[in-house]
């Protein structure tokens with residue numbers, strides 16, 4: 001290598017290091033620019049996002065929240081391959097597909113109306129705010145004012161057979177009753193006595209200042225429910241099937257007038273977080289007002305009657321929306337059925 005060549009190499013290396021340094025400066029500058037744009041960009045787009053997410057003027061409560069933070073049932077897969085595990089699995093099957101075993105064409109007994117427990121206790125009683133069984137294991141046996149007695153799980157399950165399923169209950173000692181109770185206790189096994197985890201049972205909703213309206217409820221029903229539950233509230237049971245795809249909401253095969261859903265507040269709280277199908281607590285599809293009006297409409301339609309003359313032996317304990325007198329207050333059966341409920345509640349606190 002001669003001197004000239006050496007000089008050329010050196011100047012080449014010098015030029016290269018200049019290029020490297022310049023590129024580093026350029027890259028740093030670009031990075032800075034990108035970060036600057038990111039930050040200002042975010043600042044500009046934030047208010048726009050909030051506007052888009054603003055709730056409609058109608059009161060939709062409660063505020064959407066993560067559903068992960070809520071009560072979760074134990075994993076079915078955690079059940080052992082033991083006789084106890086088998087009993088619990090059978091109990092779950094009975095809750096999910098009651099009609100196949102105990103409905104009008106049931107394979108074990110024919111004692112119920114063709115609905116499944118799961119129609120109202122969603123995901124076999126495990127869905128957050130889906131009328132689940134979270135609290136049963138921890139709270140029963142307990143005193144219930146409806147019967148005026150201490151009730152255990154068997155009595156409570158029997159109640160839903162006689163009212164919601166408009167039928168008769170399996171014998172307390174039967175495999176079926178024992179399996180359902182074992183399953184229900186297993187679902188609530190992770191809830192301690194006195195604890196009420198978020199997501200247990202049904203959601204709370206706000207009272208209206210007016211009576212719930214069957215007329216407005218009917219219009220909503222046609223628009224949002226009829227496609228599945230039918231123009232006669234009859235639901236859909238495919239030919240040759242023992243089970244409903246869409247359960248009935250009124251008529252001969254629906255729950256009777258002694259059932260929990262016959263109270264408009266219970267019905268409204270159920271549909272608010274669960275209907276139309278696909279709705280959840282975090283993603284409700286009805287306003288509170290719509291839920292009340294739908295409850296009023298569906299519960300104004302004909303359904304089986306139950307002799308409830310022995311219910312509420314202490315009439316002062318009747319819930320504000322128990323639609324059958326006599327009452328200890330002066331409000332009519334009509335107002336106890338549809339509201340407005342605020343005056344009834346205020347009077348009961350005097």
Ligand code: HEC
Pocket residue numbers: 095098115116117118119120121131132133135136156157160161164165180184201202255259260261266
């Ligand atoms: C038509 C709807 C419906 C059907 C079908 C139904 N239930 Fe219920 N069930 C209810 C309602 C409503 C409640 C009361 C919820 C409340 O007031 O918080 C309830 C309450 C219960 C409870 C007490 C829950 C608690 O936390 O105190 C148990 C246990 C129960 N049902 C079991 C069953 C079983 C088992 C079946 C099937 C054999 C069944 N239910 C079918 C609507 C139904």
Ligand code: HEC
Pocket residue numbers: 116118119120122123221224225226227228229245246247248249255261270271275276277286294
């Ligand atoms: C896309 C179909 C669909 C629509 C729309 C729908 N539901 Fe349901 N509904 C169902 C199904 C399916 C079940 C039973 C769920 C299960 O067994 O897992 C059910 C259960 C119910 C129940 C409890 C069981 C019973 O039969 O009493 C009520 C009450 C109810 N729906 C009310 C409504 C109301 C009110 C609307 C309109 C706001 C509505 N549903 C819209 C499919 C639907």
